[in-house]
Amino acid sequence: VDACPNMDFHMSLGLTSDVPGPTYDRHQAAAMLRHTLKPLVLTAMSREGLADILEMYYLLRGGRDAFEINPGFVIYLEPTTPLLHSQAAVEKLLFSAERRIPAIYTPCPITGATAPATMASGLVLALAEFLAGMVIAQLKRRGAPLIMGGVCSLMDMSSTILSYGAPELSLLSAALTDIAHHLKIPMFSTAGCSDSKALDEQAAVEATFSVLASALSGANLIHDVGYLESAMVGSFDMVVLSDEVIGMAKRLVRGIEVSDETLAVDVIRAAGPGGNFLAEDHTYRHFKQEFWFPRLLDRTRFDAWAASGKPTLKARVKARVHDILATHQVAPLPSDVSKGIDKILAKADKNQR
Known part of the structure; x- marks a missing residue:
């Protein structure tokens, strides 16, 4: 992603599995920090994991005050559709609000499964879940930075998969983007993904359709670029192909300057x-x-x-x-920052033994 000129931020395509399970989030964040200069969207297993990631960024930014001015990362959080907010999600949301970590709160209704089969009902559930999260965050700290998310699609009634290539995913994403902008909240959308199992014509068609739809909708952050097999597989090839498509879409939405x-x-x-x-x-x-x-x-x-x-x-x-x-090479982190990150990782791993 760091070498893809049309991508403005980096989010992982999967979860780290070659380190101690409970601390994968810290190792994943550290690896991403060391291999890109772009802002990150990160995940954390728990409040403790998020706190360790935040300490890494305090090292990188030069302290809490500097971090709050220029955070450099956003934490990705989810409620559990329909209408549930797990203890872990709420703890991370509250911690994010307290420390002014920008947070994305992303409902994921599946119409026909975890939501009724109508598109409008999926919007109702997604909006209700996000607004509940927003209230929680604002009660903790007024003005806490929050981004509205929503990965809403359908359950294919033949295969029972959550479709990542369906036009309904783009339709629902565009509708949620309109709602978010009406509320004057930035929107986290989905594109550049496919239900195909390989980089083929289907993958190209579905990725192009969703990238263009999300770009035209005006979404502020667009994620899941590079997923195949309904988000079960992350593909480097799909990332690179989608970067080309994103470049085309950016040119389209830039429009024509008249002077x-x-x-x-x-x-x-x-x-x-x-x-x-x-x-x-x-x-x-x-x-x-x-x-x-x-x-x-x-x-x-x-x-x-x-x-x-x-x-x-x-x-x-x-x-x-x-x-x-x-x-492709990325400039290494300053030595003191890198050593500090290593100490955070070692301490987290030790505490899990």
Whole structure:
């Protein structure tokens, strides 16, 4: 993700399993801190895990006051649909409010299973669960930063899976985004995922549809990019492909700037009928900002494509993934910060023995 230019934050594609179970959250946060410069969305098993992660960020930011000005991470929390708020979720929510950790509170109704089958009922449940969480957080500390979430989709009645590629997921996400913005609350949405089991045409179609829908809805944070098999599998290939799609979507929602400079009436008049604009200074001043340049999608002429071995999009995606894994480097954390994180991890592991 750090090497994907169109992704603005990093959230894990899975849960760490090669460390002591109760402390996986600390190890996962530490690994992410050490391998990206982008803001993080993190998870924690418990209040204690969240407290340790916060201590890592105090080290990184230079103390509590500096953290509250520029946190650098958001904690992801969930109620339990329908209409339950577990002790662990509430404890983490209260701690987040107390320490001004920005929190995402994300209901996950499954229409036809944990919610009635109608789309509107899924919205009712999601909104009720989020608003309950918001009240809890604000009662703890007025002004506690909170982001509205909502992963709402349907249970496929043939396979009983929660569909991550259904158009209803994007429809419900867009509706929740409208509600959140009406309430003047930022929205955490879902896109770039698929029910397909592999990086194939289905994955590309579903990822593109959801990315475009979420971008057009105006959601503020969009997550779950890179999931296949209904969020059971995280795919590096899907992450890289979706990054390309996100770039296209960002160009679309950026729109068209209209000004005397961009209308360029004087340039058109000077060139006249039958004129050519390739050599105009105006073209050189603007084309890099106006045009979107693909990294993976092919625009070469047929002869050039054939001469390069006729690579498919899938082949280009895999080559890009291999290149990132082989060459991408992130500047190391300051030595004192890294050692401090190691001490936090060691203490947490020791306490679990």
